[in-house]
Amino acid sequence: AQSVTQPDIHITVSEGASLELRCNYSYGATPYLFWYVQSPGQGLQLLLKYFSGDTLVQGIKGFEAEFKRSQSSFNLRKPSVHWSDAAEYFCAVGGRTTSGTYKYIFGTGTRLKVLA
Amino acid sequence: GAVVSQHPSWVICKSGTSVKIECRSLDFQATTMFWYRQFPKQSLMLMATSNEGSKATYEQGVEKDKFLINHASLTLSTLTVTSAHPEDSSFYICSARETYREGVSGRFYEQYFGPGTRLTVT
Numbered sequence: 252a253q254s255v256t257q258p259d260i261h262i263t264v265s266e267g268a269s270l271e272l273r274c275n276y277s278y279g280a281t282p283y284l285f286w287y288v289q290s291p292g293q294g295l296q297l298l299l300k301y302f303s304g305d306t307l308v309q310g311i312k313g314f315e316a317e318f319k320r321s322q323s324s325f326n327l328r329k330p331s332v333h334w335s336d337a338a339e340y341f342c343a344v345g346g347r348t349t350s351g352t353y354k355y356i357f358g359t360g361t362r363l364k365v366l367a
Numbered sequence: 368g369a370v371v372s373q374h375p376s377w378v379i380c381k382s383g384t385s386v387k388i389e390c391r392s393l394d395f396q397a398t399t400m401f402w403y404r405q406f407p408k409q410s411l412m413l414m415a416t417s418n419e420g421s422k423a424t425y426e427q428g429v430e431k432d433k434f435l436i437n438h439a440s441l442t443l444s445t446l447t448v449t450s451a452h453p454e455d456s457s458f459y460i461c462s463a464r465e466t467y468r469e470g471v472s473g474r475f476y477e478q479y480f481g482p483g484t485r486l487t488v489t
Contacts, residue, residue: 283477287480292485293482293483294460294480294481294482294483295411295460295480297480300477339408341410341411345477345478352416352424353399353464354401354413354416355401355413355462355478357410357411358410359409359410360409360410362408
């Protein structure tokens with residue numbers, strides 16, 4: 252069955268420090284992978300996505316993610332965090348389920364706190 | 368492009384009443400739309416998948432009679448919470464997937480999310 256694991260529920264970093272948010276997935280075929288950010292009371296904003304090709308994906312707001320098939324991972328990185336990056340981050344995997352339907356499965360999220 | 372709207376963005380209703388939430392794809396046609404529910408500080412949980420012109424497919428544990436979904440056109444899906452109770456209070460998010468086009472790969476699988484509707488039942 253499809254699943255997504257975000258091991259870190261909370262992460263705190265200082266402004267200007269680098270960031271890595273972890274995401275591991277379980278899926279039987281090549282997955283479609285996404286990272287979303289959500290500010291309190293707001294909807295989801297797509298940061299980046301991976302469908303195929305180059306395994307290092309560039310997104311908005313200076314974020315990037317690397318797809319590693321051997322590790323079943325799609326970790327999100329940013330070299331220098333800004334205070335405005337404080338939010339909830341969700342990793343999602345999309346694909347066809349065993350029943351033939353297309354769905355997204357979301358991870359539990361990682362809440363990022365940025366210290367001034 | 369690929370904009371999805373939801374209306375209303377915030378609604379308060381009294382216990383026992385029904386409330387309807389609309390989800391619209393503004394600049395594309397969406398054969399399939401999805402409804403998610405999100406409790407505070409939790410992840411998104413898929414409630415149901417709606418396909419234009421057919422019955423919605425509900426996830427296990429979701430009450431079909433409480434959460435009525437109608438997808439009457441290629442740009443509109445509605446979620447009606449019937450006989451709402453305080454435990455139905457939540458953040459409801461819809462998403463839409465563009466109608467399949469021959470020769471276009473990848474994008475077919477992408478869902479575009481609406482801004483969400485906060486429902487508070489008093």
